[in-house]
Amino acid sequence: MRIIVDMDRCQDHGQCVFAAPEVFQINPAGRLEYTAEPDDELREAVEEAADVCPLQAITIED
Amino acid sequence: MIIGVDGARDRPGVVVAGAAMGGLRAAEQLRAAGWTGPVTVVGDERHMPYNRPPLSKEVLAGEVSHAAVAFRTRASVADVTWRLGTAVAAADLTERRVTLADGSTLPYAGLVVATGIRPRRLNCPGPRGGRHVVRTLDDAQALRGELRAGRRLVVIGAGFIGCEVAATARGLGMEVTIVAPESEPMLRPLGERLGAALRRRHEARGVTFRLGRTIDRFLGGADGAGNGHGDDDRATGVVLDDASTVPADVVVEAVGSVPNTEWLAGNGLDLSDGVVCDALLRVEGRPDVVAVGDIARFPNPRYDAVARRVEHWSVPTDSAKRAARTLAAQLTGGAVDETPFAPLPTFWSDQYAERLQSFGAPGLGAADIRLLEGELDADCVVGYHHADGRLVGIVALGGGAAVAAARYRGALAAHA
Structure with missing residues (x-):
């Protein structure tokens, strides 16, 4: 599983952080950081994160 | 327009009435919940489901195509049949059949009500x-x-x-x-x-x-x-x-909305404000019918027992997940999870460069509204309290609203 976040779209809502905190974090500067190739057992949380992104900026590739 | 194989011809599956965000999420979550039978999604718009928040902002400000706002769809829904540009016109919940505006009928084993709202x-x-x-x-x-x-x-x-x-x-x-x-x-x-x-x-x-x-x-x-x-x-x-x-x-x-419930008339349902659901999002008295999104009027035990419609962007996704699990269990003879649906509401709005971010239910906390951080005319966080003193919602406004609001989310999510 590979995650791609379109950082041009991302507006730092942070909803992905609540859905998959192991994968997505907001850094002290208020910007999103994420693990691009997380463990497959986190798939459900990552799918949830992609669903709840208001900008729909997260895509998942297998 | 029919995209895909119309599985309903072979054996009745799930009909999802409404092809916007709630309909898409319902189809995806039915697959995630283990439903492998046919799924047909019917919608009056000619477009595949798309994200609405940009409609009042980016789409008005420039040339934005459908492709730029279309939702990605999960691979699991590749075999779903989409009947777009055709509204549902009627339903017989006893005979388990919906009739489309073009006169065709679709029998179903399970029905998802996701026809949403229209502007008043x-x-x-x-x-x-x-x-x-x-x-x-x-x-x-x-x-x-x-x-x-x-x-x-x-x-x-x-x-x-x-x-x-x-x-x-x-x-x-x-x-x-x-x-x-x-x-x-x-x-x-x-x-x-x-x-x-x-x-x-x-x-x-x-x-x-x-x-x-x-x-x-x-x-x-x-x-x-x-x-x-x-x-x-x-x-x-x-x-x-x-x-x-x-x-x-x-x-x-921009004077509010009207739930699209007319097609459900004649089935003895209370359609006075959307479709009344139980705590598992089943439509009253119909174990094989669930509702999702703006049209669903559901109780939220975080707050009280009153069934309400909630027109927040997060609701179609949250409710589809719960409703699909309820319906898939019903259709496959599995055990229905009796845990009540209790989403943490959230909404946001972008106006100019300002973000407005909310968690919880500020509308239920009008009894006592307090400034928690900052100043009202700069960046601020406002808390909304129930009459019993409990913080039930917050709204953050300003450039750092998302980060500020996030600090309160845990406390608001804690008491269900």
Whole structure:
């Protein structure tokens, strides 16, 4: 599983952080950081994160 | 337009009525919940499901295509049949059958009600032309062609859509007036003080408010007021209930919504405000029918036992997940999870460069509203408390609103 976040779209809502905190974090500067190739057992949380992104900026590739 | 194989011909599967966000999420979550039978999604729009928040912002401000706002769809729904451009017209919940606007019928084993809402229209005398709503991509694209610098826009309604359209139009250099019956914009979710702060932000950017006022009629057309558009059926302004007038080149009506429930008539359901659901999102008395999204009127045990519709962006996704699990278990003979649906509400709004971010249910905390951080006319966090003193919602406003609001989310999510 590979995650791609379109950082041009991302507006730092942070909803992905609540859905998959192991994968997505907001850094002290208020910007999103994420693990691009997380463990497959986190798939459900990552799918949830992609669903709840208001900008729909997260895509998942297998 | 039919995309895919119409599985319903072989054996009844799940029919999802409504092909917007809620319908898509329901299809995806049925697959995630283990339903492998046929799924047919029916919707009146010709577009595959797309994200609506950009409609009042980016889509009005520039050339934005369907592709730019379309939802990604999971691989698991590749075998779903999409019947787009065809509304559901009727349903017989006893015979388990829906009838489409083209006269065809679809039998079902399970039904997902996801037909959502449509904008309420004003029923005032006067021309109908030049009056817009913003609900669908087609609506927004039609309005975009009318928004030009120097033209006068009257926005009727001061809720989310009205305020966002006003902000976008100011950004395009239009003259903007908001007319609404409430005392402040976004009064119901925000309350008087934060609503006033939001108004001041709009006023600082040149928006004029006519609050506490309603529309008596639209000017133009047959009343003889020349409109300069060569179009007798075009509104050229509004007459308010104090007999004052506001001229307009374009009018946007953002005065609330009407649930699309007419097709469910005749089945003995309470359709007075959406579709009444139980705590597992089953439609009253119908274990094989669930509802998701704006149309679903469900209790949230975080707060009380009152069933309410919630028109937040997060609701279609949250409710589809729960409703699909309920329906898949019912259809496959699995154990139905009796844990009540208890989502943490959240909403946001972007106006100018300002973010407004909420968690919880501020509308239920009007008894005691307190400034928790900052200043109302700068970055701030406002807390909304139930009569028993419990914090039930927060709203953060300003550049750092997302981060500020996030600090309170844990506390608001904790007590269910």
